[in-house]
Amino acid sequence: MPDYAARLDAVRAEMERRGIGLLFLSACSSLEYLTGIPREDPGPTEHNRPGDWVSGMYLSVDAGPVIVEPRMGSDRMERHVANKPWISELRIMGEPDDYSGVMARVVQELRPAGSAIALGDRTWAKAAIDLLRAAPDATLVNAHDFLSPMRAIKDDEELAIMRRASQLTDEVYAAILPRLELGMSERDIAWIIDREILRHSPEGVSFHTGIRIGGNVERPGSIHDSLTETTLQPGAVLAFDFGMLLEGYCSDFGRTVFIGEPSAERRAVYDLVIAAQAAAVAAMRDGTITAAQLDRIARGMIEDAGYGPRFIHRLGHAIGKDVHEPPFLLEGDDTLLRSGMCFTIEPSVFMADGGFVRVEDVVLVTPDGGEIFNRTDHSLRVLDL
Numbered sequence: 001m002p003d004y005a006a007r008l009d010a011v012r013a014e015m016e017r018r019g020i021g022l023l024f025l026s027a028c029s030s031l032e033y034l035t036g037i038p039r040e041d042p043g044p045t046e047h048n049r050p051g052d053w054v055s056g057m058y059l060s061v062d063a064g065p066v067i068v069e070p071r072m073g074s075d076r077m078e079r080h081v082a083n084k085p086w087i088s089e090l091r092i093m094g095e096p097d098d099y100s101g102v103m104a105r106v107v108q109e110l111r112p113a114g115s116a117i118a119l120g121d122r123t124w125a126k127a128a129i130d131l132l133r134a135a136p137d138a139t140l141v142n143a144h145d146f147l148s149p150m151r152a153i154k155d156d157e158e159l160a161i162m163r164r165a166s167q168l169t170d171e172v173y174a175a176i177l178p179r180l181e182l183g184m185s186e187r188d189i190a191w192i193i194d195r196e197i198l199r200h201s202p203e204g205v206s207f208h209t210g211i212r213i214g215g216n217v218e219r220p221g222s223i224h225d226s227l228t229e230t231t232l233q234p235g236a237v238l239a240f241d242f243g244m245l246l247e248g249y250c251s252d253f254g255r256t257v258f259i260g261e262p263s264a265e266r267r268a269v270y271d272l273v274i275a276a277q278a279a280a281v282a283a284m285r286d287g288t289i290t291a292a293q294l295d296r297i298a299r300g301m302i303e304d305a306g307y308g309p310r311f312i313h314r315l316g317h318a319i320g321k322d323v324h325e326p327p328f329l330l331e332g333d334d335t336l337l338r339s340g341m342c343f344t345i346e347p348s349v350f351m352a353d354g355g356f357v358r359v360e361d362v363v364l365v366t367p368d369g370g371e372i373f374n375r376t377d378h379s380l381r382v383l384d385l
Contacts, residue, residue, distance in 0.1 A: 002157060005086040007034050007150075008065065014146045016061045021115025022107060023143055024131065026056035028120050029321035030147050032248055035065065035087060037080045039248075040073075041204070049073060051099035053124035060110040064088055068102060071095040103127070104134035111135055118143035148326050152318055153340035158249065159364065162320070162342060165246035166362045166373035168200045169253045173240070173376055177257070182234070182385045186211040186227040189238075197244045206250035206323045210241035214354035215259075232385065234260045237355030239348075243323060250323040252344045253374060254360030257381045267380065269307065269349050269357050274378045276301045276347040277359050280315060284337060284345075284363060284370035291333040298347045307349045316344040319362055341365045342373075 011034060015023060025031045032039050035057060040047075049055075051070040059065040066089045069077040074092045081090045093102055111117065116139045117131055128140060154162065175196050180189065190209040197205050213230045215237040232238065236259040243252040256273075258266065276298040283289050283297055295315040302311045314330035319342050327335035329343060337343075343365070348358035359378060363370040 004036050008086055012061050019116055020118045021060060022111040023059040023118045025120040026123055028122055030120055031057050033151055033321055050095050051093050053126040054099045054103045058106045058110055063110050066106055100130045103130050107134040116141050151320055154342055161247045161249045163373045165244055165249055165251040167375055169244055169251040170374055170376045172196045172200055182232050184232050185229045186213055190227050193242050201244045201246045203245035206243040206245045212239040212356045214356050232259055239356040239358050250319055252319055252323055254346055254358050256357050257383050259383055259385055270380050272305050273347050273349055273357050273359055277345050280345050281363055281370035284365045286339040286365055286367045289337055291327045291329045291335045292331050295329045310349045316346050318343055337365045339365055
């Protein structure tokens with residue numbers, strides 16, 4: 001089990017250094033990271049409860065964390081808080097209740113006068129307004145300015161989970177390839193992937209599964225546009241982008257397969273994408289390269305081959321509790337890569353014929369270059385369906 005008390009102590013030390021007297025986090029990945037209280041699975045629409053904007057964790061430099069929770073769903077929270085001695089108190093609000101008053105009382109109890117209040121990135125606007133009403137002398141600051149760097153460096157336990165998640169994702173890929181048939185649509189393929197992911201982890205997908213079938217006509221958009229009824233046909237190029245959630249950590253995986261023998265250009269583009277990824281992975285040495293410089297290595301190779309405008313997205317992103325975490329591998333991000341950081345490395349080329357050639361793996365920064373967590377090989381794969 002992670003040392004949540006040590007994580008909270010580290011946050012308190014950073015709060016004190018920055019003059020922050022109170023940290024408020026609503027339900028989010030950072031709350032899970034600091035306390036072990038898991039996030040709820042997101043619903044297809046907003047799921048709002050009475051008093052939701054007040055709910056979350058309140059932590060001061062010398063008190064808390066206090067967890068405030070609406071009555072609706074409080075039984076779940078009671079179970080998650082049980083046997084967590086690093087959590088000092090759980091307060092269940094009534095229904096109805098003076099929710100803004102509850103927040104004001106907690107703020108007055110925990111926050112030293114004159115200190116700043118740190119908020120999570122996705123705090124409700126209503127919560128920010130109420131916090132300033134409760135502490136009109138306070139300055140609001142972004143908690144993720146100091147939480148994100150802490151989360152970026154994964155410890156051994158986190159890395160073990162992420163390796164396992166990537167390897168289980170490999171197993172999903174191996175399991176679904178034999179089930180592909182001509183006439184299957186993008187929706188059909190995504191459905192069998194999602195079902196297979198649930199067989200490997202009850203936590204399910206880490207993001208909406210992306211499938212793109214191309215190769216006959218140029219298609220605008222990306223692999224994460226809405227799934228369509230485009231079907232597998234001979235000569236198609238099939239691109240995958242999917243991942244799972246395991247013990248609260250994400251995987252993110254991508255491959256491209258060809259339905260029938262690819263053309264010489266498709267083979268050349270495939271080899272180019274694989275070579276660009278390999279060059280980037282080799283350069284992921286601790287303290288020697290920035291996020292922007294790593295993007296430039298892979299992007300430069302694709303540009304030199306004449307496909308620069310066809311590589312339309314960043315090289316990758318950090319990954320952990322969330323599938324997309326900072327820092328991001330793109331121009332302008334000067335974050336220095338350090339050992340313990342995990343990134344997706346995912347170069348791609350959108351071809352003029354509509355084919356999308358891509359590869360994606362989760363990669364750990366080490367002193368000797370990147371360690372790829374996935375074990376699925378990168379050889380060109382042709383399916384004769």
